[in-house]
Amino acid sequence: MKGISQILKTTKPGILIVDDSEDILDYLSHDMKDNYMVHTARNGDEALPVLRQEYIQLVVSDVVMPLVDGFELCERIKLTLELSHIPIILLTAKNTLQARIQGLKAGADAYIEKPFSLEHLYAQIENLLASRVKLKESYARSPLVHINSIAHSKMDEAFLEQIVSTILGHLYETQLDVERLCVLMNMSKPTLYRKIKSISDLSPHDIINLTRLKKAADLINSGNHRVNELAEEAGYNSPGQFRRNFYKYFKMSPSEYIDKVTMRMD
Structure with a gap:
């Protein structure tokens, strides 16, 4: 586990990408690495230890995955004291209203349908991170x-x-x-x-x-x-x-x- 001094030295926002597709993981992590400290996991079961060990500020997760899917991962994060503050973006090919409602009920902060554009994904990430920064600054000042x-x-x-x-x-x-x-x-x-x-x-x-x-x-x-x-x-x-x-x-x-x-x- 990283020590406090190491966490303080982290300058880029920590992003965890969760997807059972190695192609998606490679594609997103390669494209995001210049702006974010990128971590990856292949399902929700692998994601939870990463969330506890690394300084993660946002999760981008697929919905359909083995073992622990995106909905269950989202619920576990939002019900865990140490993790509940982390915003979650769900990516899914399920474009039904019921799937969207299920994602929101699980605590997702944003829901993006596949196929998605990187520009749209980045806009969602930046909006979520920026809005939280503004609230933090307002409280502190x-x-x-x-x-x-x-x-x-x-x-x-x-x-x-x-x-x-x-x-x-x-x-x-x-x-x-x-x-x-x-x-x-x-x-x-x-x-x-x-x-x-x-x-x-x-x-x-x-x-x-x-x-x-x-x-x-x-x-x-x-x-x-x-x-x-x-x-x-x-x-x-x-x-x-x-x-x-x-x-x-x-x-x-x-x-x-x-x-x-x-x-x-x-």
């Missing part, structure tokens, strides 16, 4: 955007709510760190890191800080404009540390945000 905005499944939403609830329940622990969060979440560090990184493009440390800062932003919007009190309520050791972190993430000081909120309320 805005004091008021809720973490649920980056969830793409009920399982992701429940996971993110559990993390935020856990951090908020331990705000008084000024030394709350990733190791402590892993214990509280009953998850290993690699598993917690991979899940948070995949959903948000952030580290668990970032999520801890952002949860503290967004709590402070909520307090500001509720009328508490004393920076010293805000720092203490958010679990920071000092107002200086609070100010530095607030500016680091939101590109404005707490005082500037207070002025912004005050002007909006006038």
Whole structure:
């Protein structure tokens, strides 16, 4: 399994192509290799270990395959905590309405009929990846955007709510760190890191800080404009540390945000 440092060094989006046709695998992987970190599997049964071992950001899967077909693979991904955030594009020669409905019910994010054009496939891939990047950036940069905005499944939403609830329940622990969060979440560090990184493009440390800062932003919007009190309520050791972190993430000081909120309320 790749270590955290290796995952961080990955620059191209990781794409898993699942198809029982070696010709399709060779064709797509060769064409995609310049823009994506491409992995392949010949059926859903082979795909699942790859998904757990590699940093995969999107799956392109055929539907009709031996052992575990595309519908079942899609369902397994969407029902597995560590994988449920991954978008899935299903490729199939089944062009009936019933097949399309079955794919959507299984949790597919897009459904493309064979034969397909590469241009269409690439457009779907880029749209799915780009839309998620925008949501992640909005969450990380805005004091008021809720973490649920980056969830793409009920399982992701429940996971993110559990993390935020856990951090908020331990705000008084000024030394709350990733190791402590892993214990509280009953998850290993690699598993917690991979899940948070995949959903948000952030580290668990970032999520801890952002949860503290967004709590402070909520307090500001509720009328508490004393920076010293805000720092203490958010679990920071000092107002200086609070100010530095607030500016680091939101590109404005707490005082500037207070002025912004005050002007909006006038």
